Amino acid sequence: MAPPMSADRFLKALKDEGVTVVEVGSWRSHNRNSKGAWGPVNGVMIHHTVTSGSDRTVEICRKGHASLPGPLCHGVITKDGRVHLVGYGRANHAGLGDDDVLAAVIAERAGYPPVNEANTDGNARFYGFECENLGDGKDPWPSAQLDAIERVSAAVCRVHGWNERSVIGHLEWQPGKVDPRGFTMASMRERIRGRLK
Numbered sequence: 001m002a003p004p005m006s007a008d009r010f011l012k013a014l015k016d017e018g019v020t021v022v023e024v025g026s027w028r029s030h031n032r033n034s035k036g037a038w039g040p041v042n043g044v045m046i047h048h049t050v051t052s053g054s055d056r057t058v059e060i061c062r063k064g065h066a067s068l069p070g071p072l073c074h075g076v077i078t079k080d081g082r083v084h085l086v087g088y089g090r091a092n093h094a095g096l097g098d099d100d101v102l103a104a105v106i107a108e109r110a111g112y113p114p115v116n117e118a119n120t121d122g123n124a125r126f127y128g129f130e131c132e133n134l135g136d137g138k139d140p141w142p143s144a145q146l147d148a149i150e151r152v153s154a155a156v157c158r159v160h161g162w163n164e165r166s167v168i169g170h171l172e173w174q175p176g177k178v179d180p181r182g183f184t185m186a187s188m189r190e191r192i193r194g195r196l197k
Contacts, residue, residue, distance in 0.1 A: 001040035001106065002160045004127075007088045009159065010074075014083060017155035017195075019148060022084045024062055030071050031089025037124055038090035043105045043166040044153045045094050045126040046188070047073065048133040048179040054078040057132045062086035073130040075152060081144030083129075083152055093130065094122025097173035108165040115175050122173055127156050135181045149188060154195040164192040 005013065007028040014021050031038070051057045057076060061084075064070030071087025078084065096118040102125060104112045129152055133139050153167045160166075169185040170177045 001042055004039045004041050004089075005159055010088065010156075011085070013155040013159045014075075014152060017151045017158070019151045019155065020082045022082050024058060024084050024086045027071075027085040028088050030062070030087040032069065032071070032092055032123070033089045036090060036121065039124065041127060041160070042102060042125045043127070043162065043168060044156050045122065045128050045168055045170060045173060046149060046153070046180050046185070047093060047128065047130045047170045048135040048181060049076070049130045050135045050179075051132065052134055052139070054080070054082075054084075054132060057130075058084045058086065061130050064092060068092050073128040075129045077129055077131045077145055077148045077152065079132050079142050079145050081142070081148040083148055090123050091128055092123060093128030094126050094170070095174055096120060097122045098175070101168070101173055105166055105168060108163050110165065112168065112172050115172060118175055126168075126173075129153075131180060133180070133182060135179055137181050139182065141182050146183065146188075146191075150191040150195055153188070153192045157192065157196060164189040164196065167192055 076084040099120040100113040170179045
């Protein structure tokens with residue numbers, strides 16, 4: 001468990017890891033903190049957007065929609081590997097998830113329990129990255145985008161002293177979710193482990 005890093009420290013961590021960052025509007029103060037605390041933080045969560053088109057994807061993740069106000073994440077990773085920072089603080093990305101999974105993330109255990117409950121506020125506990133992809137299992141994941149997912153995850157883990165087991169997919173957190181679809185989180189964690197070495 002750790003307090004979230006400052007927005008400036010977050011930006012520096014991403015850049016130090018070689019991430020190409022795009023700062024979108026007043027991202028540092030765009031959040032849902034009025035709805036509850038952000039922190040202590042325990043990990044990083046990866047999602048896919050079920051959208052196409054970088055500009056549209058970034059706009060949706062920044063503003064949200066009628067049933068879910070934005071920001072919907074902290075950073076949007078587009079297919080070209082750029083990371084668009086759209087918010088910082090509490091974001092509507094994780095929703096309610098499984099407390100047993102949170103315990104496994106905190107302990108950095110190898111493997112996570114089956115996801116069968118939605119009883120814990122993930123928006124308070126995770127940094128969130130939405131990745132531009134249709135999520136149909138056919139839409140490709142370009143190497144630049146996978147590299148960016150690896151780098152942002154490693155950047156956050158490096159600052160907090162976490163290992164790769166602190167990075168999970170939405171499907172590992174919340175019952176019924178399938179994202180990210182098109183690569184495995186096990187393979188991504190291996191990449192992150194290699195980078196952290």
